[in-house]
Amino acid sequence: MPETSPLFDEFGRCLPTGINAPAHQKTRRYFLIDKPDINYSASYERLNQAFSISDAISQEQYESRVTSILAEIADNKLMKPILNGAMAPFILPKAVYDDIGQAMESTFLPAVQSAFNSFFPDYDFKNHSPRSLNGQLSVAPGSRHQQVLDQMANEVVVGVYFPCLSEYSVPAAIERMATLPEQFSLAGGFDTSAAFVSMPDLLFRKEGYPPLLWLSGLVSTEQNVAYHFEAYGYDLTFNRRVHLGQVAEYWSSGLVMIG
Amino acid sequence: MLNLAVEQSDSVLSADELAKREGLRARKPYVAEKLANIHAMEGRGEISPIIRLEKSYLCNFQCTHCSAEYYMDRHMEKVLHVKDERKKIDLDDIRKLSKEADELGLARFVITGGEPLVMRDLDEVVAAIDPEKHYVILDTNGWFLDDEKAKHLKEIGVEKIQLSLDSFIEEDHDNFRNKKGSYKRVMRAIDAALDAGLNLILSTVLVKGRAKTEEFLEMCQYCTDKNVGLYVSYAKPTGSCTEHPEFVIEKEDADVLRQLEKDYNVFTHMTPSYGSHKGCITVKGIITVTSTGEVTPCPYIDFSIGNLFETSLKEVLDRGMRNPWLGPHRPDCLIGEDPKFIKIHTEKTAGATHLPLPWGEGFSDNDSLTD
Numbered sequence: 069m070p071e072t073s074p075l076f077d078e079f080g081r082c083l084p085t086g087i088n089a090p091a092h093q094k095t096r097r098y099f100l101i102d103k104p105d106i107n108y109s110a111s112y113e114r115l116n117q118a119f120s121i122s123d124a125i126s127q128e129q130y131e132s133r134v135t136s137i138l139a140e141i142a143d144n145k146l147m148k149p150i151l152n153g154a155m156a157p158f159i160l161p162k163a164v165y166d167d168i169g170q171a172m173e174s175t176f177l178p179a180v181q182s183a184f185n186s187f188f189p190d191y192d193f194k195n196h197s198p199r200s201l202n203g204q205l206s207v208a209p210g211s212r213h214q215q216v217l218d219q220m221a222n223e224v225v226v227g228v229y230f231p232c233l234s235e236y237s238v239p240a241a242i243e244r245m246a247t248l249p250e251q252f253s254l255a256g257g258f259d260t261s262a263a264f265v266s267m268p269d270l271l272f273r274k275e276g277y278p279p280l281l282w283l284s285g286l287v288s289t290e291q292n293v294a295y296h297f298e299a300y301g302y303d304l305t306f307n308r309r310v311h312l313g314q315v316a317e318y319w320s321s322g323l324v325m326i327g
Numbered sequence: 328m329l330n331l332a333v334e335q336s337d338s339v340l341s342a343d344e345l346a347k348r349e350g351l352r353a354r355k356p357y358v359a360e361k362l363a364n365i366h367a368m369e370g371r372g373e374i375s376p377i378i379r380l381e382k383s384y385l386c387n388f389q390c391t392h393c394s395a396e397y398y399m400d401r402h403m404e405k406v407l408h409v410k411d412e413r414k415k416i417d418l419d420d421i422r423k424l425s426k427e428a429d430e431l432g433l434a435r436f437v438i439t440g441g442e443p444l445v446m447r448d449l450d451e452v453v454a455a456i457d458p459e460k461h462y463v464i465l466d467t468n469g470w471f472l473d474d475e476k477a478k479h480l481k482e483i484g485v486e487k488i489q490l491s492l493d494s495f496i497e498e499d500h501d502n503f504r505n506k507k508g509s510y511k512r513v514m515r516a517i518d519a520a521l522d523a524g525l526n527l528i529l530s531t532v533l534v535k536g537r538a539k540t541e542e543f544l545e546m547c548q549y550c551t552d553k554n555v556g557l558y559v560s561y562a563k564p565t566g567s568c569t570e571h572p573e574f575v576i577e578k579e580d581a582d583v584l585r586q587l588e589k590d591y592n593v594f595t596h597m598t599p600s601y602g603s604h605k606g607c608i609t610v611k612g613i614i615t616v617t618s619t620g621e622v623t624p625c626p627y628i629d630f631s632i633g634n635l636f637e638t639s640l641k642e643v644l645d646r647g648m649r650n651p652w653l654g655p656h657r658p659d660c661l662i663g664e665d666p667k668f669i670k671i672h673t674e675k676t677a678g679a680t681h682l683p684l685p686w687g688e689g690f691s692d693n694d695s696l697t698d
Contacts, residue, residue, distance in 0.1 A: 094697040096667065099657075192589070198602050275578065277659050292372065298658070300599070301585030307604060309656070310372035316655035317696055318606075 075146045075248065080153020082232045082323065086247060089240035090315035099279040099318050101154040101231055104267055108134070111157060111266040114186070118179035118265045119161040124224040130159055133226040137327040140251070147249060150323075153232050156270055158262035160216070160225040168257055168286060169201030176261035177306055180268075180297075184304050187268035196307040197295065205257060205286045205295070210242045212253035213285030219326055220258070227326035229255055229263035231270075231281055234320040238294050239313045241284040241321035248323070255322035256285030260297065263322075264304070271299040277318075282311075284321035340601060343554065347526060351462075351486070358462050361434035368432060369603055374644065376608070377435040377464075378428055379615040379626055382416060382452055384441040388468050389505050392493075392532050392574060394566035394627050395441060397682050398617065409680045413619040414636060418448070421455035424616065427640040429460050437489070439466035439615075439626075444476065450483050458484025465489070466530075469516030470509060477516075477523035487526035489558065490516055494531075495546040503532075517555070528556040533595075534574040535562070538583040547591035557593040559584060561663040563627035564673060576663065597660065606658045610647035621683050624653045627662045628672065629682045630689025638686075646686070651696050667696075 076082055084091035112127040125133075134157040141147045165171035177195050184193040207213045219225045233241045233254075245254055255263075260283055264270055271278040280298040288294055292312050298305050311319070340348065352359035365375045384399040396402050403409050416424075425436075436456045443449055443465050456463055464487040465480060472488070480488070490513060494500040497510040520527045529550055537543050550557035561581070562574035587593055594600065596608050605612050609624040610632070616622055621631040622643045632650065633643035648654035652661060652668060661668050675689055676682065683689065 092696070096697050098665070098667075098696075191586075196599065196602075196604065274582070277578070280656075280658075300658075301582040303585070309604070310370065312372045314655065316657065317651075318655065318657045 072146070074149070076149035076153075076232065078149060078152060080150045080230070080232050081234050082150070082236075082244060082248070084236060084240060084244065087240050087243045089243045089313065090237040091240040091244075092235035092315060092317065095235050095317075099234070099277050099320075100273070101270060101278050102273060103154045104156075104269060106134075106155075106157060106267075108157070112159075114183045114265050114268070115159045115262065117186075118183060119159065119262075121159050121161055121224055124162065125159060125226070130157070130226060133327060134228060137226070137228050137325055140327065141325065144249070150230055150232055153230060154270070156229045156263035156267040158227055158229060158259060158266045160220050160227070160258055160262050162220060162222070162224050164221045167203060168207075169203055169205040172205065172257045172261070173201045176258055180261050180264045180304070180306070183265040184268040188272070188302065191302045191304075193304045194300075194306070196305055198308070201295075204289050207256065208242055208254065208285055208287040210245055211256070211285040212245055212250075213256040215253045216256065216259055216285075216324060216326060225326050227259060227324050229259055229322050229324050231279070231320050231322040233284070233323065234279055235315060235317055236319070236321055237313050237315040238282055238284045238311050238321065240315065241282070251325050251327075252323045253326070254285035255283065255324045257283050257295070259285075259324045260322060264297065268304070271297065271304060272302065273299070279320040280318055282319060282321045285324075344601075355459060357460060358434060358458075361432060362462060364432060365434060366602060369605070373432075374611045374648065375433055376610060376612055376614045376644070377437055378424070378433060379437045379439050379613060380421065380424075380452070380456070381439055381441065381615060381617050382421070383443075383446050383618060385445050386440060386442040386468075387445055387470055387506075388442065388509070390493075390567065391503050391505065392534075392562055392566070392568045392571065394563065394568070396567040397629075399441070403680065407680045411619075411681065413681065415618050416616070416620050416635075418451055418455045420620065420635065421452060422457075424635060424640065425456050425461060429457075431641060431644070433461075435462045435464065437464040437466055442468055442470070444471040453483050453485060458486070462486050467491070467516070468504065468506075468509065469513040470506070472512075472516035472519055474519045474522060477519040477525060481523045481525055485525065487528070488516075488520045489528050489530050490520065492529045492531050492546070495542050495549065499542070517553070521555075528558045530558040530560060533559045533561050533576055533580060533584065535576050535580060538580045538587065544587075547587055547593045551592040555592065557591070559593060559595045561595070561660055563660075563663045564669055565627045565629060565662065565676070569673070578659075578664065581660070581664070597658070606656050607661050609653040609661055610644060610650075611654075614644070614647070617683060621685065622647075623683050624650075624690075625662060629676050629679070629684060630672070631683040631686050632690055633686050646692070649692070650690055650694055652690070652694060
């Protein structure tokens with residue numbers, strides 16, 4: 069049942085209302101993402117470099133579709149405060165992947181690496197995952213992440229990534245989806261990767277620490293294990309971790325809205 | 328035959344580290360097996376903290392940044408004019424701790440202090456820990472670590488030495504340590520430890536701004552050339568360092584160091600190691616057992632999570648992992664970088680005569696990040 073009470077706080081954090089899984093009701097806002105400005109030109113260039121989408125969508129169309137998504141949110145009183153937080157627009161290529169893990173390894177993580185290295189030639193992106201992702205990942209039930217994959221099967225997808233489920237356990241992030249507006253889905257691997265291609269500095273902070281970002285829209289074949297992006301100093305990393313369904317001040321997940 | 332956990336963990340080891348572990352496996356198969364299992368334990372979300380054992384705080388040095396100074400009799404008696412009447416751990420308590428730790432799969436003890444090499448019962452302490460069951464490491468300032476002592480330590484079962492070197496500039500190290508000649512003794516101790524076949528790491532304190540200095544880079548290079556790890560500990564606003572807030576690092580210092588890890592054999596307690604990405608290691612990667620049986624979650628946090636005279640090690644660890652400051656994964660150093668926790672710690676320990684503050688006075692089950 070969609071909610072009518074506030075969905076997001078004044079900083080864009082999705083309020084952990086009505087969930088049983090662990091999430092912090094209050095936050096001291098210690099692990100933060102600085103709200104970056106969106107440079108559509110640079111973002112598009114990197115996304116095109118990664119996914120060769122220029123034949124399907126122009127920079128102007130990209131900017132226009134993102135603007136439409138943001139306008140739809142701004143027009144909704146309950147959703148509007150999400151715009152006060154960090155966000156990253158992205159494009160996903162039209163594609164169908166039988167194996168999400170394999171596609172992450174062959175396409176999306178290399179794309180993040182390339183974009184990050186171009187943006188930060190002195191720093192590194194590293195995939196620390198100790199084992200192959202082949203066959204390891206599927207859509208988490210209840211995450212609505214399948215919406216993103218279904219649209220990818222039909223067309224180039226434009227969306228906006230919001231890392232706003234801060235201080236949620238992975239199960240809490242999934243549980244929260246049940247009462248959020250249907251336009252939102254929980255971010256998984258392709259959309260989060262595309263957000264980093266679009267804005268490689270999303271987790272780059274000099275004055276404080278940014279949160280770890282789970283790919284909560286995906287479930288691993290290993291119980292209580294999920295995959296995530298995380299800063300390590302000025303570097304960006306990808307890794308797996310046991311989460312045991314617990315909450316940490318440092319852990320966040322992301323919502324995605326496509327349009 | 329190696330089990331799967333051993334094969335998996337060894338697959339990411341350097342050739343040098345692999346050779347060391349194979350050597351240990353030949354000499355102490357039980358210890359080697361436990362060490363190899365840590366990888367699998369962490370993979371399941373279990374913890375395997377190193378146990379730092381502070382049986383005695385006797386020390387021949389009086390260092391500017393010492394985290395243990397306020398635990399020492401000399402400080403309590405001469406500065407605070409109090410006597411520590413609390414019950415102290417003895418060899419039987421250490422044997423019990425060793426057994427409890429072993430039953431939990433814990434594999435590593437660090438004998439620290441104070442200066443372990445001035446302890447009259449050091450050999451008995453090593454035996455009580457049981458080097459056939461645990462990997463035994465010894466912290467030292469190196470003053471007494473000559474060839475004879477190093478060989479003796481190896482003979483009694485010590486595997487590794489952590490040797491303090493606070494500057495690659497002789498005069499600065501001696502000044503920091505308030506002990507003339509200490510730099511030369513460290514250099515002697517490096518050779519003595521390596522010649523005796525002991526594993527060795529150097530440990531050094533990072534004060535604000537040091538990561539960018541020529542001196543620090545030279546020390547990193549020296550350790551890399553020598554194939555010796557350089558363990559870097561951030562200066563924390565506790566112990567003697569309480570009087571030197573200017574030493575406390577900023578995030579930039581930590582980030583500069585993270586970049587240096589790529590080029591040099593240098594690391595901190597939070598550096599990813601062989602597939603382990605713990606971040607802050609409070610409880611998860613380290614605990615300290617003080618001379619009064621108190622367990623602290625980190626060498627620099629003066630709040631106890633329980634006393635082993637009253638509570639089992641397992642319950643103390645579970646209690647620590649339940650605590651919102653200590654259990655959850657985080658990338659920064661709680662006592663070295665989190666301003667809110669530093670403030671709480673400073674306020675609660677101010678004026679305290681007997682450290683650490685017992686469970687319930689520092690940490691408790693009512694702790695909250697946001698109150």
